Amino acid sequence: xxxxxxxxxxxxxxxxxxxxxxxxxxxxxxxxxxxxxxxxxxxxxxxxxxxxxxxxxxxxxxxxxxxxxxxxxxxxxxxxxxxxxxxxxxxxxxxxxxxxxxxxxxxxxxxxxxxxxxxxxxxxxxxxxxxxxxxxxxxxxxxxxxxxxxxxxxxxxxxxxxxxxxxxxxxxxxxxxxxxxxxxxxxxxxxxxxxxxxxxxxxxxxxxxxxxxxxxxxxxxxxxxxxxxxxxxxxxxxxxxxxxxxxxxxxxxxxxxxxxxxxxxxxxxxxxxxxxxxxxxxxxxxxxxxxxxxxxxxxxxxxxxxxxxxxxxxxxxxxxxxxxxxxxxxxxxxxxxxxxxxxxxxxxxxxxxxxxxxxxxxxxxxxxxxxxxxxxxxxxxxxxxxxxxxxxxxxxxxxxxxxxxxxxxxxxxxxxxxxxxxxxxxxxxxxxxxxxxxxxxxxxxxxxxxxxxxxxxxxxxxxxxxxxxxxxxxxxxxxxxxxxx
Numbered sequence: 001x002x003x004x005x006x007x008x009x010x011x012x013x014x015x016x017x018x019x020x021x022x023x024x025x026x027x028x029x030x031x032x033x034x035x036x037x038x039x040x041x042x043x044x045x046x047x048x049x050x051x052x053x054x055x056x057x058x059x060x061x062x063x064x065x066x067x068x069x070x071x072x073x074x075x076x077x078x079x080x081x082x083x084x085x086x087x088x089x090x091x092x093x094x095x096x097x098x099x100x101x102x103x104x105x106x107x108x109x110x111x112x113x114x115x116x117x118x119x120x121x122x123x124x125x126x127x128x129x130x131x132x133x134x135x136x137x138x139x140x141x142x143x144x145x146x147x148x149x150x151x152x153x154x155x156x157x158x159x160x161x162x163x164x165x166x167x168x169x170x171x172x173x174x175x176x177x178x179x180x181x182x183x184x185x186x187x188x189x190x191x192x193x194x195x196x197x198x199x200x201x202x203x204x205x206x207x208x209x210x211x212x213x214x215x216x217x218x219x220x221x222x223x224x225x226x227x228x229x230x231x232x233x234x235x236x237x238x239x240x241x242x243x244x245x246x247x248x249x250x251x252x253x254x255x256x257x258x259x260x261x262x263x264x265x266x267x268x269x270x271x272x273x274x275x276x277x278x279x280x281x282x283x284x285x286x287x288x289x290x291x292x293x294x295x296x297x298x299x300x301x302x303x304x305x306x307x308x309x310x311x312x313x314x315x316x317x318x319x320x321x322x323x324x325x326x327x328x329x330x331x332x333x334x335x336x337x338x339x340x341x342x343x344x345x346x347x348x349x350x351x352x353x354x355x356x357x358x359x360x361x362x363x364x365x366x367x368x369x370x371x372x373x374x375x376x377x378x379x380x381x382x383x384x385x386x387x388x389x390x391x392x393x394x395x396x397x398x399x400x401x402x403x404x405x406x407x408x409x410x411x412x413x414x415x416x417x418x419x420x421x422x423x424x425x426x427x428x429x430x431x432x433x434x435x436x437x438x439x440x441x442x443x444x445x446x447x448x449x450x451x452x453x454x455x456x457x458x459x460x461x462x463x464x465x466x467x468x469x470x471x472x473x474x475x476x477x478x479x480x481x482x483x484x485x
Contacts, residue, residue: 071085071087071112072087072088072134073085073086073087073088074086074088074134075121075287076109076287077287077290077291078117078119078287078288078290078291079111079291081113081114082111082112082113082114083111083112083114083117084109084110084111085109085110085111085112086108086109087108087109087110088134088135114360115360115395116360116361116362116391116394116395117360117361117362118362118363118364118384118387118388118391119287119288119303119311119361119362119363119364119367120363120364120365120367120380120384121284121285121287121288121365121367122283122284122365122366122367122380123281123282123283123284123366123367123375124281124282124284125164125277125278125281126277126279126280126282127277128146128276128277129164129276129277129278149274150172150183150274152273153183153272153273153274154183154184154273155183155184155186155259155270155271155272155273155274156172156183156184156185156186156272156273156274156276157185157186157188157262157270157272157274157275157276158185158186158187158188158276158278159188159223159275159276159277159278159279160188160189160277160278160279160280161187161188161189161190161191161194161195161217161219162194162195162278162280163195163427163429164278165187165189165276165278166187166194166195166206166210166429166431167429167430167431168276168278169185169187169210169213169215170209170210170213170215170430170431170432171430171432171433172185173185173210173213173214173215173432174213174432174433175432175433177213177214178433182214184216185213185214185215185216186215186216186217186218186270186272187210187215187216187217187218188218188221188223188264188268189217189218189219189220189221190220190221190222190223191219191220192219192220193219194206194207194217194219195427195429197374197425198425198427198439198455199439199454199455199457201457202427202429202437202439202457205431205437205457205459206429206431206437209431209432209435209437213432218264218268220266221264221265221266221268222264222265222266223262223263223264223265224262224263224264224265259271259272259273260272260275262275281366281375282301283300283301283302283303283366283367284367285301285302285303285367288303288311288363288367289301292311292313292358294313294314294315295311295312295313295314295358297314297369300369302367302368302369303363303367303368303369304369305362305363305368305369305370306354306355306357307371307419307420307421308362308386308390308417308418308419308420309362309363309364309368309370309383309386309387309390309420310357310358310359310361310362310390310417311357311358311361311362311363312355312356312357313355313356313357313358314355314356315355315356359394360391360394362387362390362391364380364383364384364386364387365379365380365383365384366380368383370383370420370422371420371421371422372422373420373422373423374422374425374426376426378423378426379422379423382420382422382423383420386418386419386420389401389418390417390418393415393416393417393418394415394417397409397411397415398415399415399416423441424441424442424455425439425455426438426439426440426441427439428466430462430466431459433464434461434462434463434464435459435460435461435462436459436460436462436466437457437458437459437460438456438457438458438460439455439456439457440455440456440457440458441455441456442454442455442456443455443456468483469483
């Protein structure tokens with residue numbers, strides 16, 4: 001795991017989010033010229049006028065402004081026509097620099113109006129792996145603290161046999177085995193197959209590699225932390241060797257760094273110095289649920305969407321009521337995977353009846369209930385393409401943006417929207433420092449009679465940083481010169 005954190009700490013890119021406020025809505029030009037903190041690389045710059053003789057352009061210095069802007073901050077709320085954002089200024093984003101004086105007043109919280117909105121707030125890991133960093137420096141420091149925790153721990157228990165749990169176990173075991181300081185690593189998974197949403201051959205490769213690294217793999221056991229789990233968890237608290245460390249909240253015990261005794265629902269008891277919860281990501285849907293409770297599925301906390309990725313307004317009587325806890329009722333539970341997979345079978349009326357929905361609000365990525373789509377960057381990338389295409393069609397009132405001039409629609413014609421279809425599950429799984437296994441798109445398997453269609457599985461040698469520089473260059477279009485800074 002430390003290697004995974006080390007890789008992330010070297011490659012963490014400063015998070016940038018759009019933001020908005022509860023004061024009056026201001027003109028963007030006023031915000032820029034006065035209080036809005038704008039990334040200098042993305043600030044609006046005047047351009048050469050196309051029509052110099054047009055008086056309107058001469059009166060408006062922002063008529064030729066760059067159309068894009070990045071605001072670094074946290075979204076506080078969504079309204080029908082604007083979003084409220086609390087900005088992160090340069091001082092708050094840099095923990096090493098604290099402002100010596102506070103201004104008499106400042107406009108840190110603003111409202112940004114919109115005609116179209118894409119909700120892409122993603123998901124978060126459970127404690128103690130949840131990270132709320134607002135800058136690269138904060139993220140690196142968080143990772144370094146966790147590296148220190150791992151170095152100081154001998155007995156490490158990891159809960160969850162998905163991609164993160166397997167990578168954590170392999171990285172910790174291989175790194176400290178290489179150093180000649182082997183850790184006692186145990187991986188507990190509630191099912192009989194590791195990475196159950198992928199091809200069984202992935203399980204076979206991962207399981208063998210874990211065993212070769214000396215990891216104790218326990219399958220079919222569930223950590224007993226939650227009461228009322230439909231799959232059998234009945235114990236309310238996790239006991240520690242020191243009774244004074246037992247918290248009223250079981251999650252505090254799980255996330256604590258003191259030595260702990262854990263118990264599974266099948267009666268297995270272990271002690272550990274460090275307990276890492278890798279039980280899956282939870283969607284960041286709270287803000288959408290506050291804006292439109294009927295748009296969030298109460299069982300998965302995913303935002304309901306149409307194939308166009310427009311946010312639905314469900315007529316379901318069980319629509320979530322607010323507020324709901326960010327901690328799911330089952331702490332160690334992969335029910336979420338099953339419930340998300342149910343979305344793959346969702347269909348809509350073939351007679352053209354479209355359920356109630358927002359015309360101008362879209363949801364993409366991990367937070368969207370997008371027909372069983374895997375929580376993965378490439379799926380979010382495809383969703384972003386669909387949402388952007390549909391928004392542009394709506395703005396330009398065209399059939400397609402491929403050739404908008406020849407695809408114009410009459411004012412009375414409805415805009416046809418394109419649909420998102422999830423791609424096949426793809427995987428690039430690190431198995432320690434220098435090896436990985438991949439699952440590619442399905443192809444005919446030449447090695448079997450009848451050539452059945454199966455995902456392609458390959459085990460490869462890999463660089464320690466997984467060639468992350470390529471991601472900086474070709475996907476983020478970022479300068480990698482300070483990647484290791």
